[in-house]
Amino acid sequence: MIDAKIWEESVLIPTYEVGKPDINPMFLEKRVYQGSTGKIYPYPSTNEISRTKKDVAWKAVFLENEYIKVMILPQLGGRIQRAYDKTNDYDFVYYNQVIKPALVGLTGPWISGGIEFNWPQHHRPTTYSPVDYKLTQNDDGSVTLITGDVDQMYGTKEITKFTLYPGKAFIEITGQLYNRTPLPQTFLWWANPAVSVNDYTQSIFPPDVHNVYDHGKRAVSRFPIATGEYYKHDYSEGVDISRYKNIPVPTSYMAEKSDFDFVGGYDYKKEAGLLHVADHHVSPGKKQWTWGCGDFGKAWDRNLTDEDGPYIELMTGMFCDNQPDFSWLKPYEEKVFKQYFMPYKKVGQVKNATIHGALNVEVKPDNALYICIYATEKYNDATLSVLYGGETLFSEKLSISPVDICERELELGRILEGNVTKEDFDKSRIKVTVTDNNSGKELVSYKILEEKDPEFAEPAEAVKDPCEIQTNEELFLAGNHIEQYRHATFLPDPYYLEGLKRDPGDIRINNSYGLLLLKRGRFDLSEKYFRKAIERLTRLHPNPYDSESFYNLGLCLFYQGKYDEAYDAFYKATWSDEQKEKSFYYLAAIAASKHEYETALDLIDEALVKNSHSTKARALRAAILYKLGRKTEALDYTCENLKFDTFDFVSAYIRTLLVGEGAEEFRKFTRNFHETFLMVARDLAEGGFYEEAVSALDIYDGDNPMVHYYRGAYLEKLGEKEKALLAYKKGEKADPDYCFPNKLEDIAVLKAAIAADEEGSKARYYLGCLYYDKLQYDLAIELHEASLAICDTFPTVLRNLSIAYYNKKNDPEKALSCLEKAFDLNRQDARVFLELDQLYQKLNRPLKERLEKYKENIGLIEKRDDLYTEYVTLLNTLKLHEEAHERITGHSFQTWEGAEGKITTQFKVSLLEPAKELIKEGKAGEAKDKLLEALSYPENLGEGRLEGTKDNHIYYNLGCCLEMLGDNEKAKECFEKATLGAMEVAGMMYYYDQPADMILYQGLAFEKLGNKRKANSRFYKLLDYGQKHLHDKFKMDYFAVSMPDMSVFDADMDKKNKAHCYYLMGLGYIGLGDKEKAMDCLKKVIELDNTHQNAYIYSEYSL
Secondary structure (H helix, E strand, C coil): CCCCEEEEEEEEEEECCECCCCCCCCCCCCCEECCEECCCCCCCCCCCECCCCEEEEEEEEEEECCCEEEEEEHHHCCEEEEEEECCCCEECCCCCCCECCEECCCCCEECCCCEEEECCCCCCCCCCCCCEEEEEECCCCCEEEEEEEECCCCCEEEEEEEEECCCCCCEEEEEEEEECCCCCEEECEEEEEEEECCCCEEEECCCCCCEEECHHHCCEEECCEECCEECCEECCCCEECCEHHHCCCCEEEEECCCCCCEEEEEECCCCEEEEEECCCCCCCEEEEEECCCCHHHHHHHHHHCCCCCCEEEEEEEECCCCCCCCEEECCCCEEEEEEEEEEEECCCCCCEECCCEEEEEEECCCCEEEEEEEECCCEEEEEEEEEECCEEEEEEEEEECCCCCEEEEEEHHHHHCCCCCCCCCCHHHEEEEEEECCCCCEEEEEECCCCCCCCCCCCCCCCCCHHHCCCHHHHHHHHHHHHHCCCCCCCCHHHHHHHHHHCCCCHHHHHHHHHHHHHCCCHHHHHHHHHHHHHHHCCCCCCCCCCHHHHHHHHHHHHCCCHHHHHHHHHHHCCCHHHHHHHHHHHHHHHHHCCCHHHHHHHHHHHHHHCCCCHHHHHHHHHHHHHCCCHHHHHHHHHHHHHHCCCCHHHHHHHHHHHCCCHHHHHHHCCCCHHHHHHHHHHHHHCCCHHHHHHHHHHCCCCCHHHHHHHHHHHHHCCCHHHHHHHHHHHHHCCCCCCCCCCHHHHHHHHHHHHHCCCCHHHHHHHHHHHHHCCCHHHHHHHHHHHHHHCCCCHHHHHHHHHHHHHHCCCHHHHHHHHHHHHHHCCCCHHHHHHHHHHHHHCCCCHHHHHHHHHHCHHHHCCCHHHHHHHHHHHHHCCCHHHHHHHHHCCCCCCECCCCCHHHHHHHHHHHHHHHHHHHCCCHHHHHHHHHHHCCCCHHHCCCCCCCCCCHHHHHHHHHHHHHCCCHHHHHHHHHHHCCCCCCCCCCCCCCCCCCHHHHHHHHHHHHCCCHHHHHHHHHHHHHHHHHHCCCCCCCCCCCCCECCCCCCCCCHHHHHHHHHHHHHHHHHHHHCCHHHHHHHHHHHHHHCCCCHHHHHHHCCCC
């Protein structure tokens, strides 16, 4: 058998390049992304994507055997870019031949195709960033590419191993997830393979999947035949939603549950497909996503590829079954799993699959038993067996392989003859097995499932408000759930605080709230809650069942530099098994920092007894051995460590110290990535190895501020105060762009820099950013103000203060003053101009004044589509429709996923409003042309028409035109179209919500058709809803999936609701012919929100 091959080469790929990330820290506290928080700090946001492509050289790693060839791009998150079946010339994952990013990712750019590995959330923050990687040739002839990444938000680490074996037609993926922080963290893992789709493709879910959930389990549908409304589309006739061609709208669905280990997709025309196989006990997640086969989806296809057409995603979740569905990784915990992707042929509707093969079994209407078998490797001596009730009734020797497919059609009557009567026949007693005779192992089997009516799953319920929850246990669980699922708009604090209000000594809640404060860098405040938990824990006896609170107390004391107290707390924590590993780690670190290396070695060995795979503990042990002078042992141990964790950079650095050379090689190994050097230095400093930490930082070739500050802090620990001050000064002078500190260890380092350098404005700014990210707003404001007092020419400090003053201090005028100064200091910052305009909107600044600002800064407008959209919205609102239309049709737009509808709305306004004026002037022919143009979107908008969009306003006015032109029959058709759509009022939270004025036009159309009763029912719907909900207190949708608004300023949602209700009332009064009340309501809308475009439009409506 020929060994598999692995190699790296540079590959030219046509690419639409992305622009520079935004230099401003992004504090997106209310952004909803894929059902959980859309925060991105400390990552920057990227909004610019080139409209033209060019050939770009990408590093590509290839793995190949006799059956398949795989291409992986380490510079793009380590994604599989291509997976090709050589035996039938078939790309078994969607091969996008161009790198064409769209604004879909967490931080912006995202590309379709291949297999993306989403961790620790969806989509991964580094989906468009480089990862570490290493190529290996294994002794058994297989090859492996190893990639690694550390999440900068939460500090967890992943290693992914892609292995190809000789003679096997599958890709083995080993995931190794490690929490390298001392705090519990959450994660999800969704591998995201795309497959090419057409009218002949089907998503192949296991035969026991009868219900599928939406995101957050907020909605449920039967499967595969949907029978109700799902994603606002009516499937009540019974529609097979496993077929791409039957889903016209953007749709996600995730299997409720399954006892099978596979999911896949199949193209019946090409007779080929993709399968994913993994143990369902750790891989319950089985999901399909599609943009939909309608106009909307086709636009997104164009946004993401040039020539490769539509695709769907068949995602597979490890340790999760939904999005969001996060699992815990405890401190220093490792989770390891395997999953497999493979091509298959001929089998079609797979009934079961393993890594050895795929099997389809069907009982045909003529009572023939159809069997089709695909194998992932060559089995020359296999047996196909058919059993009934456990008794073998048929068997046949086979030779099967990835190219030798077995198809059989057996007469059931002949097989069953003499064993079962026709009346007693039960097909669920049939089982088909395929066995390898050489090894005796079963390759794949399937027992036909019993036919019964499936239970209908129920959607999830939102977490109640704290005051509605009865018990402290439920309050604890609610707060814990909100933390675990990284909820975007709900915080755990109210749940924990309500619990402590009811019972100040509650152990669970004191521990959880203390931990929450600890994660936010409030070490002193967290201490109080841990001590409160311990007080009750030890009330009856000193030795509690679980000593987590002792460990957490030790940790918060450690961060405060109270090492002796921390040592006592950690030692007490070791008395219970669950806390041993991490507590002994810190005991060893404290002992090492006191140069008690023999003691430290004994302690770290205790930690490793409990968790021998803890990379941090192993690296600490290597450092201790180095300090003890046991160099040979230390060198052997670092080599062993690097087998456990290929990217154990601390062990790699200790190895560099031991061999006395290799600094350049180490720099190359780390990609000279400043975050890797900081991570190495922090780990070394944790054990008091300050000299080694400084020498590690000295290898870094760059001018990163935090590298300088860390050098300064550690030099100060070594008594080198003058050198430390020089390092702090370098940190001050370094380029601040993209320096967004967020690690707990950064706090002490920046505090040391501040204490040493009274002129250190940047150190105060950086620490202020960190505290703002961790919701410690008063500290953040204090530090930013101190920074501003030292240096008032750094615009980002003023910009950040503006956000804080508006959102946290309710001081809009102060916020405006800061932001205007910030923009004056850097008039090339398009993001700050956008934020300034957003603030002008919230303060109801005159529209003409805002328009002048846009015209003064027209060069910036071209840089960002969100700015450009606001500009044309202003033009339309100020009735400059011709200019708006010209600018809309002359610009190529790239919208954020989930933010669709804004530019298409302005496109329609730019045509509809002039058409209405032409109708008034009696120019029906010209008006008709504009209205017809408004019904289809030009491709430059980057959006397609969403199926279900009724455009009642366009059809109503088109009907009026045709009426004027004397074509009453076609006018009637248009009025009838204008009556379509839901008559229920929505809150207009999402792009797919029906605009309220469509209900007005439904009513007006019914009037035209002579149905006053139905017309009035629409008008009163609007009026009643507005009156009923006018004084509601707004509550965010708990199950919101996508609200990608990149605004950093909080919205007054109660005020917004009031404006919306007055608007609805105004529309209702327009329909009912009460102009005075209508105008009064619309005037109130404008007083509340002078950016409300439709309030201006309907203020001029002719009754």
